[in-house]
Amino acid sequence: MWRHGDRSPVExxxxxxELCAERWPQGFGMLTAEGMDLGLELGKALRARYSGGLIRPNYTRTDITVRSSDFDRTLMTAQAVMQGLYPPGSGPKTKDGKNGLTPDRLQPVPEHTVQQSQDTLLLAYDATAxxxxxxxxxxxxxxHLKEWESVSARWGNIRPLIQNVTGLSDDQTTIGAMYAIWDLLVCEMAHDYALIPALNNATLLREIQEIADFTLAHLFASxxxxxxxxxxxxxxxxxxxxxAVNNDTQPGWNPQSFPKPDRSRDxxxxGPRFWGYSAHDATIVALLQALGAYDGVHPPYASSVALELIPVKQFNAHAVRGGAPALSASPEDLHxxxxxxxxNQTTGNGAFGPEQAITMACSTRIKSANLIQSGAIPAGSCIVSDFVAGYAPVSMPGDTWKTDCALPSPSPTPLPPAPSASPSPAPAQWSGEQIGATVGSGIGGLVLGSIAAVLIVRSCRPEERRGPATMDTATLLF
Structure with missing residues (x-):
């Protein structure tokens, strides 16, 4: 799953x-040229990691499916990622194999989406849904009232200055609006635009960032x-x-869409071994928090989360230290x-920086912990049975989402007033950008027992938020 690339601010x-029209000619919340390049570089990195193993070098429908949220920036990022994954020269040829059928043998790849109001997969954090x-x-x-009180007091110390130099009103500068304010500043700095002089202060900017990170992290804390x-x-x-581990058909895949002679092919x-999701920063934060792997730092543009399915090395129940509970030979325990x-921060040579292994909460379950100790699986990982059982409390099947989300929503309880400022209501609910990508792979095929899920997040600013926006009630920020 990845976040979209660099974009223009939403306000x-x-x-x-008066500077907005000149700085952002495509309008608010649109992918920039820099954002397109980030998506392309991400696709190149995915090609280097997966092409020739998990997926074939040339596009094949049975290899990959891409799902995007219904925003221009995420759809365009998905297109850019696919151009990097399947570069010019990898597209279709004529029947005799001598010439390309598209300019530069460009390979189009379909990206699927649903209406924003119906997207319970990548935009579920939106309180309107x-x-x-x-x-x-x-x-x-x-x-966590005391923590909110402490952060509210810090915000109260700088709020009058923010209002004075930006022209924002009381309603636009609640503590819940901090993420929107920080996002706009990040966008301006990312494009080397001069900040309002009074805001061009490293200490002040760090304070704004820390408060903004706090509000985002607490959107998905429980x-x-x-x-x-x-x-x-x-x-x-x-x-x-x-x-995948049971050699069953992937959910949502329809083998009947192929002629009968082809249906016997694995x-x-x-179905596809790579499932990619193009989404938003809030989508990534929500997922990382659910996995118990969030570091509290806002995901940058085109950042990504990958979940990969691998076989357990040298499976031997007797070799696992601890000995109990007994491991089974079930596919869920063998993978x-x-x-x-x-x-996705670029290095000096333009390549994306190293991927960081994450430690998932399911890795502490006893079977997985024993396998990690014996070296049978990597540190921070877990067997499939522990993944399913460990994350059951935060897992929500599609048929229960509407029922669970239809609970009455009480009016937010205001936080204590910030010093030297108007009262700060409870933080606005941010929903964040969602560019989700899961890379899935069946066991039969090029890479035995491999399934990968990649989530990439864009990194300039938040895109959508839950609940009433403070800078513009019609604006989605992530």
Whole structure:
């Protein structure tokens, strides 16, 4: 799953509004040329990692499926990623194999999406789609009231200055609006635009960033928040892994769309081995929090999370230290899920930086912990049975989402007033950008027992948020 690439801001400060048309000619929330390049580089990195093994070098429908949220920036990022994954020269040829059928043998790849209002997979964090999230946020705020009070006091110390130099009103500068304010500043800095002089202060910018990171992290801090915001993703990933290890058809795949003679092929029978999701920063944060692997730092543009299915090395129940509980020979115990987080920060030679292995909460379950200790699976990973069982509390099958989200949403309880400022209501609910990608693979095929899920996040600013926006009530920020 990946986040979209660099984009334009979704709002401008009233004090600098006259500069917006010149700076952002495509309008608000649109993928920039730099963002397109980030997507392309990400695709190249995915090609280097997976092409020739998990997937074939040339596009094949049975290898890959891409799902995007219904935003221009995520759809365009998905297209850019696919151009990197299947570069010019890899596209179709004439029947005699001598010439390309598209300019530069370009390979189009389909990206699938659904309406924003119906996207319970990649945009589930939006309170307009899931009212129960607002209630869960209020409960989380009450549980950590002292922390919110402390952060609110810090915000109160700088709020008058922010209002004075930006032209933002009281309603536009609640603590819940901090993420939007920080996002706009990040966008301006990413494009080397001059900041308002009073804001061009490293200490002040660090304070704004820390408050913004706090509000984002606490959107998905509780188990209930994680289940509502990322439960559909966790359930889908679990189902894909279980189907892969059991040589079953991937959910959503239709072998009947092929002629009968082809249906006996493993790739046709089982479906794609790579499932990619193009989404938003909030999608990634929600997923990482549900996995117990979030580091509290806002995901940058085109960052990605990958979940990969691998075989357990030298499976031998007697070789596992601890000895109990007994491991079985079931496919779910013979395969493990490992995770990576790639912040996609370019290095000096233009290549993306190294992927970081993540430690998932399921790795502490006793079977997986014993296998890690014996060297049979990588540190931080877990066998499929532990992945499914360990994340069951935050997993939400699609048929229960509407029921679980239809809970009444109480009015947010205001936080204590910030010093020297107007009262700060409870933080607005951010939903974040969602570019989700899961890479799934059946066991039969090029890579035995490999399934990968990649989530990439864009890195300039938040894109959508839950609940009422403070800078513009019609604006989605992530």
């Amino acid at each position: 401008c400060f009233p004090a600098t509004e 899931c009212p129960a999230i607002a209630a869960a946020d209020v409960a989380e705020q009450k549980m 188990e209930t928040q994680q289940r509502l915001a990322a439960g559909r993703l966790v359930a889908e990933f679990s189902a894909r892994f279980v189907a 790739d046709v029978a089982y 493990a899920v490992r995770g990576f987080y790639n912040t």
